[in-house]
Amino acid sequence: MSDDTIRLVTIGRILRRRWRLLAVLTVVGALVGYGASVLFPPRYTASASVLLPGQWEERELLTQAQIATSSAVLDRAAAALGRPDVSGGELRDRVSADASDGNIIRVSGTATTPERAQRLSDLVAQQFVAFATRIAGGTTDPEAVTGQETLRKKVAETNRRITELADAADPGRTVESVQARTTLEKLRTSLEESMKKLDQADPAGEKAGPVVMGPAARPTGEAPPTRVQLVLSGALLSFLLAVVGHLVAARVNRRLRAEPEIATALGSVVLGTVDVPGERRARGPDGRGPGARLRRLLGVDVRWDVPPPPRSGDEAGRRIRYRRVCARLRDQAPAARRLLVVVPDGDEIARRAAGHLAAEAGSAPSPTLANGACPVLRVVGVPVPRPVVPDRGTESGALVVVSAGRWTAEELAGVAGACADGGHEVVGVVVAGQVEAGPARAAGSPRQDAAPALAAGGRATGGPS
Incomplete structure (x- = not known):
């Protein structure tokens, strides 16, 4: 994902697998927008039109619009309002003027009530006309x-x-x-x-003085942004930020997916890829508690940045893959009688694959193997933050089983270093991938997909058994 181009299928995958989280974040954004509308009271805008008779150029009209919002006009309008708490500087953010076609200057005033907005726009228009007439030298005396x-x-x-x-x-x-x-x-x-x-x-020359074209109309609706606009904007912004956040997180993801990269990080070779049929995730120690329940409720306990698992063949086809891995393992370490299977903690797919592999190795001798036997495999779990592998005993090496797209190069290098500290040479790597369950196994075929009990009672933290 870090090197792939963002496509519509990626956006669709986010919407399908994270729709609960996106819905919750959208609602939160809408609530934030509603809270902003409560903190900022509604505002109303009224407009008064001032006509400039005669012939006016565009730059002259723009000059008149700037005069309408100048401090000289706004200070006089603030004094005419008769409100001590309102000054000309405060009116600068609440009054605007623009020039339109037909030599008309539209003066707009914004206030918390329709009545105040109407009165403000009328006063500013009147003060603008008086000031423009005065500076032009016109008089009616x-x-x-x-x-x-x-x-x-x-x-x-x-x-x-x-x-x-x-x-x-x-x-x-x-x-x-x-x-x-x-x-x-x-x-x-x-x-x-x-x-x-x-x-x-x-004053009776070519250009007559400006004239106010009647009182401003009282506004009937709120000025933007309205409460509805704030709520919708908050919801849309939260949704877009959530989607962009998913894409950015996938872009900076450094988890290894390719088999050569995984083998290089562990310093060994890939012996093969095995399939693990998908099943409902078991709730381990990390799957309990309010946080885990919340993650399951929001759907964030399942990764979204991986494609849907392919559909596998029947059980016989999956067992053939495990047998071939056992054959390659026997060729890779022909003198080994016992091997340690290292699985990073938290990698459920790899743990199940290691169980299937150990069961296949412990089954009846296969004619495909060199000497008709496969090394005995002992599965141990290794904590990734501080990996510790049991010291070397009767084992002749370590086989690492991981799933693609789960670990970074640094984490796998730490596992390889822990194996070296325990005196185990990594003889090979097996990459596990989850697939959709295929057709049921044929009647009478031996059941080999049950994971054996882990030696040393699950996670190995001490020496060999």
Whole structure:
């Protein structure tokens, strides 16, 4: 899995074998989303539209939208709300403005109730219009309009007086007259430029001031994220994180699967691969207690990252595999009379395979063997964290039985080192694989699949028996 490409079949395998765990994590994520919705009260958003008459470029509309959310506008809106606990800085996160088609600036305000959201958006729109009008130089004061008309009349009268003075001066006969006419022309030019600027600043010019297009509509629904959205988002996020977590765990998995890798880690050769029919897992010492029951309930006690076991042949075919392993073992260690079969603790498949192998070796002599006999096999369990193998006695070596995809190279190297410490040479490795039970054995065939009782009463922790 660590080197394989993630495929849809991998996702499907996770969903089939971990659906209980995924369902529990999805519910937990939904509860977390619900808790977040309780901590954060619902929010409502209302929008008010402000029309900008005239011709406006896109960048000018964006500038007006930024002005609507500036501190100058928000501070005035906060003061108009009349709430001491609300400042312009707090409104910055609750007010937004955007420019839309048709020279319209949409001002949106968010609050905890529909009424407050409506009032906030209306106040911000009004303050924006007042501030935009002020900075543009526009006004609706009648006295200001009268003063501007009077100023225009005064400028026109002054312009006529300048023309009369220029005509009255002696045209070009003296230096003083030339200087006077030049000064008068400069004054005329300055007055004309002033009149142009005054016309451009006229509120009745090309661009009229912004106008609020009625009060904001009172919102009828919550602003996102709503409670339903938070619950669904929490559930979906938990589900995706659980699936990604499974994939990451499989990616970094360093357990050996290939037979050459297992043989290299143990420093020996693979004598063969045997099949173990699948059966309901027995509850050992680690299968009791609340934790074990919870793992069984969630389905995490069975690995998901292995393909479904293939369907095996009949019992006779499986026994042939064990006999061939015994034949290779006899060829590998022809002088051995007794061998120690080492099985890592917790490897149920390997333990059952070792039992079948010991039973086959202890059965009647097979004509396929070299001398018609196979070494006597004694099965011992070895704890993987701190492996200890019985000291060498009458055994002439050790045979290691493991299942593929169960142990890492470091763990198998530790088992091999424990065998060397006990004076046992690893003469071979047998890889066990679980298969679906095939057809029932033929009637009258001897029953050889029962595992014999382990010598030394199960796990061997001392010397040889």
